[in-house]
Amino acid sequence: MDRNDVAWAGYWTAAITPFTAAGELDEDALRAVIDRAVEQGVHGVCVNGSTGEWFSQTLDERRRVAEIAVQTVAGRVPTVVGVTCSRVDDAAALAEHAARIGATSVMAAPPPLARPTFRELESYYREVFGAADLPAWLYNFPQDNGHHIDLAEIVRLAEIPTVVAVKQSVPSMWEFIQTIEAVGGTLRVFGNMLNRVGVALITSGFGGDGHFGSGMLLGADMPGFFEAVWKGDLDRAHAIARRFEKLMDGLAGDRHDGYNWAFGGMQATLKAAMNALGERGGFPRKPKLPVDDPSALAHIRRILQEAGLECAGAGAA
Numbered sequence: 001m002d003r004n005d006v007a008w009a010g011y012w013t014a015a016i017t018p019f020t021a022a023g024e025l026d027e028d029a030l031r032a033v034i035d036r037a038v039e040q041g042v043h044g045v046c047v048n049g050s051t052g053e054w055f056s057q058t059l060d061e062r063r064r065v066a067e068i069a070v071q072t073v074a075g076r077v078p079t080v081v082g083v084t085c086s087r088v089d090d091a092a093a094l095a096e097h098a099a100r101i102g103a104t105s106v107m108a109a110p111p112p113l114a115r116p117t118f119r120e121l122e123s124y125y126r127e128v129f130g131a132a133d134l135p136a137w138l139y140n141f142p143q144d145n146g147h148h149i150d151l152a153e154i155v156r157l158a159e160i161p162t163v164v165a166v167k168q169s170v171p172s173m174w175e176f177i178q179t180i181e182a183v184g185g186t187l188r189v190f191g192n193m194l195n196r197v198g199v200a201l202i203t204s205g206f207g208g209d210g211h212f213g214s215g216m217l218l219g220a221d222m223p224g225f226f227e228a229v230w231k232g233d234l235d236r237a238h239a240i241a242r243r244f245e246k247l248m249d250g251l252a253g254d255r256h257d258g259y260n261w262a263f264g265g266m267q268a269t270l271k272a273a274m275n276a277l278g279e280r281g282g283f284p285r286k287p288k289l290p291v292d293d294p295s296a297l298a299h300i301r302r303i304l305q306e307a308g309l310e311c312a313g314a315g316a317a
Contacts, residue, residue, distance in 0.1 A: 001164050003188045006135055008078060008165060009209045010043030011194065011223040013216050014051040016271055017065055018282030025061055027068055029280035034072045036279070037216050041223040045073055046107065048082035050144045051214040053267055055112075056285040059090060063097050070101050078104035080137065084145075086111045088124055092131035099132035107137035107167060110147040118153055122160075129162045136162045141169040143259040151175070151182055158183050165190065167212050173197060180207040194225050195241045202229050215270050217277070218244060218307070243307055250303035263296040264289065276301050278312030
């Protein structure tokens with residue numbers, strides 16, 4: 001397999017996993033979040049990624065989230081299931097389950113805390129991806145995972161038969177561009193593309209296939225950015241990019257650690273913003289904590305309103 005075996009491009013949402021205030025999985029809210037994203041034109045859906053708080057779920061819960069996602073998407077767009085685990089057997093079992101329930105593909109980051117050598121990392125990926133006869137994504141997010149897959153390693157991991165794509169979530173735009181140059185001929189390369197640089201990369205023919213974003217705060221405009229670029233409506237694409245940049249500058253702040261946002265954890269802030277918009281974001285699960293400071297919630301509402309979004313009610317979950 002390689003990039004030519006799939007037609008993946010555009011804006012793909014890394015979906016939240018809604019929990020109740022008591023920490024229970026809110027299945028109805030999860031269905032609503034996924035269905036809303038598909039109706040808004042998203043080009044793909046990922047569950048049990050970093051945004052989805054896979055780390056606070058049991059393996060049975062992760063299987064249930066994957067089942068709900070596949071059932072709700074119902075083949076309308078590709079469905080990616082995150083299977084990252086510290087234990088190889090667990091990750092492989094989740095990958096096998098994803099294949100069995102009809103997911104489109106699986107994605108895995110390096111095993112957290114293991115600090116693998118390349119030999120160990122390659123063995124991990126071959127065993128995990130070998131458990132599912134599905135196209136697979138490498139996931140490089142060192143700010144979250146603690147392990148940086150360098151470019152030379154990505155080139156070698158691209159040789160694994162089912163690897164067809166990489167979610168390159170490093171903070172460096174230059175490293176993202178280097179990734180496109182190094183493996184863009186064989187892998188679909190997703191990264192930070194919902195911006196004016198992304199417009200230039202696509203229209204120049206240099207490459208880059210899509211953007212994996214946390215949630216859908218701008219709704220249909222997020223996949224609409226790519227639709228506009230593909231149609232040559234660059235004025236609209238640039239306008240969406242500027243709006244998204246302003247929104248994220250407000251919510252993420254200085255992004256001092258490349259992961260947590262200005263008002264709390266990334267997942268908690270995203271859920272607070274969704275709740276303010278009247279969407280079913282719910283609560284994060286411990287160890288992540290909700291954004292519950294009234295001044296922070298009011299600030300989030302102002303940021304959303306400045307982005308042209310209409311808030312609902314008083315805001316909190």
